[in-house]
Amino acid sequence: MSTYVIEVTERELALLTAALRSFLFDFGHDQADLQHTIKELIAKLPKVEQTA
Secondary structure (H helix, E strand, O other), rough: OOOOOOOOOOOHHHHHHHHHHHHHHHOOOOOOOHHHHHHHHHHHHHOOOOOO
């Protein structure tokens, strides 16, 4: 398995996190392996600070 490093801004990180959560929860994907992989990916991301 290859490992990749990408650099994103805080705004891009927030967008990436929101997109993954939307993909996981809003679209109702019922494949357990896909859900598990997305949850693992979200767990790897730094926590996004909420801005007003």
